[in-house]
Amino acid sequence: MPETRKAIIIGAGPAGLAAALRLHQQTNIKCTVYELRSSPTTLGGAIGIQPNGLRLLHRLDVLDAAVSRGYGGRNLTMHSLQGHVVGSMDHVGWARGKTGFGYLRIKRRDLQEVLLEEVEKVGIPVRFGKKLVKIDDRVDEVSVVFEDGDTDSADLLLGCDGIHSFVRRTHIDPTQMAEYSGLSGIMSIVPAETVSSEVMDQISGLEATLTEEGMMALNPCTASKDELFWFFTKEVPLPESGDSRDGWEVHGKEEVQGFKDMLLDVLKNAQGDWGNMLKKIVSSTSVVKFYPIYRLPLGKAWSKGRCVLVGDAAHAMSPHAGQGVSMALEDVFLLSRLLKDETRPLCDVFEKYDAIRRPRVNEIFKMATENGEMRKKSTSWGLWFKEMKVSVGLNISWLLGLDLKGARQGHLVYDIDKVEL
Numbered sequence: 001m002p003e004t005r006k007a008i009i010i011g012a013g014p015a016g017l018a019a020a021l022r023l024h025q026q027t028n029i030k031c032t033v034y035e036l037r038s039s040p041t042t043l044g045g046a047i048g049i050q051p052n053g054l055r056l057l058h059r060l061d062v063l064d065a066a067v068s069r070g071y072g073g074r075n076l077t078m079h080s081l082q083g084h085v086v087g088s089m090d091h092v093g094w095a096r097g098k099t100g101f102g103y104l105r106i107k108r109r110d111l112q113e114v115l116l117e118e119v120e121k122v123g124i125p126v127r128f129g130k131k132l133v134k135i136d137d138r139v140d141e142v143s144v145v146f147e148d149g150d151t152d153s154a155d156l157l158l159g160c161d162g163i164h165s166f167v168r169r170t171h172i173d174p175t176q177m178a179e180y181s182g183l184s185g186i187m188s189i190v191p192a193e194t195v196s197s198e199v200m201d202q203i204s205g206l207e208a209t210l211t212e213e214g215m216m217a218l219n220p221c222t223a224s225k226d227e228l229f230w231f232f233t234k235e236v237p238l239p240e241s242g243d244s245r246d247g248w249e250v251h252g253k254e255e256v257q258g259f260k261d262m263l264l265d266v267l268k269n270a271q272g273d274w275g276n277m278l279k280k281i282v283s284s285t286s287v288v289k290f291y292p293i294y295r296l297p298l299g300k301a302w303s304k305g306r307c308v309l310v311g312d313a314a315h316a317m318s319p320h321a322g323q324g325v326s327m328a329l330e331d332v333f334l335l336s337r338l339l340k341d342e343t344r345p346l347c348d349v350f351e352k353y354d355a356i357r358r359p360r361v362n363e364i365f366k367m368a369t370e371n372g373e374m375r376k377k378s379t380s381w382g383l384w385f386k387e388m389k390v391s392v393g394l395n396i397s398w399l400l401g402l403d404l405k406g407a408r409q410g411h412l413v414y415d416i417d418k419v420e421l
């Protein structure tokens with residue numbers, strides 16, 4: 001009878017919960033998840049998950065529950081401030097054909113709940129209000145101490161504790177610090193009834209509008225299309241106030257009004273029904289989330305001793321490739337496959353994990369950084385040029401059928417379970 005192994009998972013975000021589920025499905029490793037927050041809440045917002053990530057949610061048996069909550073629209077449509085459509089395409093159409101999985105925009109909280117429900121269903125313990133403060137990584141075991149004095153020990157530890165990872169900063173590589181990308185996001189979720197039903201009928205997915213200051217996009221984020229997620233990405237110097245590392249939610253009337261005034265100024269030249277709708281959405285917003293976007297420099301260590309980093313803790317990137325959650329899921333699936341073989345020494349598992357994940361992560365990181373350029377400040381000529389580029393790109397792609405041939409979608413059909421170990 002093989003000996004049961006034990007893992008401590010730090011962080012109950014997408015990486016931590018998915019890791020607990022996959023290890024439960026595939027290995028004899030018993031996990032306990034420890035989460036800093038006192039309850040399963042996350043700050044607002046909604047995330048887009050692409051085919052490579054949806055396929056893995058399906059294998060975790062949580063996709064149906066996620067789809068029943070999120071919105072699966074097909075198109076990416078680019079609008080101009082003058083109110084016309086610059087171009088439109090089914091941005092995951094080819095990948096959907098190849099994989100059977102499309103695109104899902106889901107509220108962070110809903111994704112978290114779906115994963116958590118499954119974790120609870122299979123009986124994996126999740127301890128909330130547990131802030132990790134000490135790691136002792138020894139030859140025979142790793143032990144941890146939490147702020148409230150609780151302790152635990154295990155055969156291995158997964159640092160799934162996000163971009164400002166304690167596991168990374170204090171144990172794996174204290175020199176590896178997150179850097180500000182120069183861009184910040186402002187976002188909120190509003191009831192769909194904020195906009196007229198005629199406008200709502202035109203919204204079939206991710207609707208983006210370029211402005212001189214950055215990009216404003218909106219996307220329904222519930223299955224019934226009754227809530228609209230909007231976000232605006234803008235180049236700003238690193239803010240001096242607030243919790244600049246993790247972003248913060250703004251409820252105060254005056255502060256919210258400050259963000260709204262700034263956005264309404266950016267949108268002052270927006271015209272037509274589309275422009276008016278954007279202004280109406282901003283005006284009706286009552287809570288704003290402000291999020292400075294950080295990323296981790298590439299090429300640093302991901303493991304040490306019995307500890308390994310997973311998801312954003314290892315390779316947080318700017319969100320403009322829409323791949324953060326999918327990257328975390330791919331990490332989890334590979335690690336779990338490697339850990340299935342209990343005769344394989346941990347150092348060998350971590351080395352292989354690094355060798356397989358590194359090129360893939362570097363490729364997606366580069367893509368995310370390039371996509372971020374589109375969100376940077378420009379002059380009115382610069383904006384015209386960007387719109388032309390998008391228009392030519394989308395229309396040529398459509399004319400030549402490049403989207404049907406999978407141009408810029410190759411990374412979405414990648415299947416981590418098919419990678420040779």
Ligand SMILES: Cc1cc2nc3c(=O)[nH]c(=O)nc-3n(C[C@H](O)[C@H](O)[C@H](O)COP(=O)(O)OP(=O)(O)OC[C@H]3O[C@@H](n4cnc5c(N)ncnc54)[C@H](O)[C@@H]3O)c2cc1C
Nearest residue numbers: 011013014015036047048132161162311312319323324325
């Ligand atoms: C503005 C923005 C938009 C984004 N949009 C998308 C998108 O559309 N699609 C997409 O795929 N990705 C998107 N991402 C990226 C995505 O959110 C992340 O890649 C994903 O959340 C990573 O999951 P994770 O579990 O690794 O980390 P996290 O989600 O950060 O979870 C880490 C968890 O660890 C906990 N923790 C931290 N420290 C400790 C400690 N000391 N002890 C115990 N627990 C601790 C935290 O409380 C948290 O719950 C976006 C990111 C940003 C900033």
